[in-house]
Amino acid sequence: MKSVGRKTDKIRLKMVKLVWESMKISPLELSLAKVLRCGQAFRWKNINDVWSCSIGSKVLFLRQHGDTIDYATYPYDSKALELVSDYFNLDIKVQELYTQWSRDDPVFQKTAVGFEGVRMLRQNPWENLISFICSSNNNVKRISQMCDNLTVHFGELIMEHEGVEYYTFPTPQALSKDDVESKLRDLSFGYRAKYIHKTAQMVASQNQDLFKIRDLPYEEAHAELIKFVGVGPKVADCICLMSMDKHDAIPVDTHVYQIAKRDYKLSSKGDAVTPKTYELIRKFFVNKWGPYAGWAQSVMFAADLKDLENGLNQTNSSPKKQNKRPKVEVKEEIQLEVNLVRADRRKRVRTTA
DNA sequence: GAAGCACCTGTAGG
DNA sequence: ACCTACAGGTGCT
Numbered sequence A: 001m002k003s004v005g006r007k008t009d010k011i012r013l014k015m016v017k018l019v020w021e022s023m024k025i026s027p028l029e030l031s032l033a034k035v036l037r038c039g040q041a042f043r044w045k046n047i048n049d050v051w052s053c054s055i056g057s058k059v060l061f062l063r064q065h066g067d068t069i070d071y072a073t074y075p076y077d078s079k080a081l082e083l084v085s086d087y088f089n090l091d092i093k094v095q096e097l098y099t100q101w102s103r104d105d106p107v108f109q110k111t112a113v114g115f116e117g118v119r120m121l122r123q124n125p126w127e128n129l130i131s132f133i134c135s136s137n138n139n140v141k142r143i144s145q146m147c148d149n150l151t152v153h154f155g156e157l158i159m160e161h162e163g164v165e166y167y168t169f170p171t172p173q174a175l176s177k178d179d180v181e182s183k184l185r186d187l188s189f190g191y192r193a194k195y196i197h198k199t200a201q202m203v204a205s206q207n208q209d210l211f212k213i214r215d216l217p218y219e220e221a222h223a224e225l226i227k228f229v230g231v232g233p234k235v236a237d238c239i240c241l242m243s244m245d246k247h248d249a250i251p252v253d254t255h256v257y258q259i260a261k262r263d264y265k266l267s268s269k270g271d272a273v274t275p276k277t278y279e280l281i282r283k284f285f286v287n288k289w290g291p292y293a294g295w296a297q298s299v300m301f302a303a304d305l306k307d308l309e310n311g312l313n314q315t316n317s318s319p320k321k322q323n324k325r326p327k328v329e330v331k332e333e334i335q336l337e338v339n340l341v342r343a344d345r346r347k348r349v350r351t352t353a
Numbered sequence B: 001g002a003a004g005c006a007c008c009t010g011t012a013g014g
Numbered sequence C: 001a002c003c004t005a006c007a008g009g010t011g012c013t
Helices: A006-014 A080-087 A094-104 A106-111 A125-134 A140-154 A180-186 A192-205 A210-215 A218-225 A233-243 A254-264 A275-304 A327-352
Strands: A021-024 A045-047 A050-055 A058-065 A068-074 A157-161 A164-167
Touching: A021 A080, A050 A164, A058 A080, A058 A157, A068 A080, A068 A157, A094 A106, A094 A275, A106 A254, A106 A275, A125 A140, A125 A192, A125 A210, A125 A233, A140 A164, A180 A192, A210 A218, A218 A233, A233 A275, A254 A275
Parallel strands: none
Antiparallel strands: A021 A068, A045 A050, A050 A058, A058 A068, A157 A164
């Protein structure tokens, strides 16, 4: 008993035992592989068919087989099912919507084959805002690397599991510090570095609660979001759709523009999406697909996306390429680890007392 | 108001 | 090997 030392605690910390629970859900209602790889969320990892990502201060683990999804969180959360249900919008039945869209739209019916189980996530507005500032003129692979880098360099360590470190998504305060723009430049964020820094400063200085935008109607929410630097009409629509409960928001990007021209024969003058054509296309699809038009759009987008299931962030053996903090910051990391060990020790004392 | 252009970076395709 | 075009666009003139 005397010999229980820090070394043992460290090992204990790294050998996290996950408590798994299960739920029944059809892959036609939710397909993890598609939803987590279709360009809505950019930080999900897949390691040996287990999906994992930090959400808030916890890490959520998921695996899908047949009609079952297993889930676990770290630290343990007795309300994990509520977290999963909220994050995946499970109150909304997507199979029924597919039936409707297919009945109303032959193009959808044809395109959606093989792309069942695609649904909109209900993400954190702040992370969603920053993620989609990263998305401008960019590809999914680099957006994912950038979002991961944000957590590694500006977030806080939650845990290490099977050689992978999980960090929280950084707060507005963490991204408003003076040196953030140059640090992001060094991390090859390009011109988005300034956008992120400035938007973080706007949110932090006003102590703004982005969740409140959920209560606004679509037009007002969109107008509110477009005020942030690096947020134009398209990104604002992404945030409306993916974290603000605006289910009929249609982000008109290059893909949707191509779909509109190719599959729906919408004529247009130039090659660029002008604000006018943007509105035209948006209203066309809202009229066609109804109150959940944004959800239908995401199915069409997923079907059009080339790098869906391209093995991004996927590891089958020991992960090596993971973003890790530079060696210089190791001191800080050890300090964090010690703090976690202490917290862990307190917890165990309390539960056994 | 709207059209044209610069903007960071990485990569697939010629 | 080089060059070009494009990737879930935005801001400025």
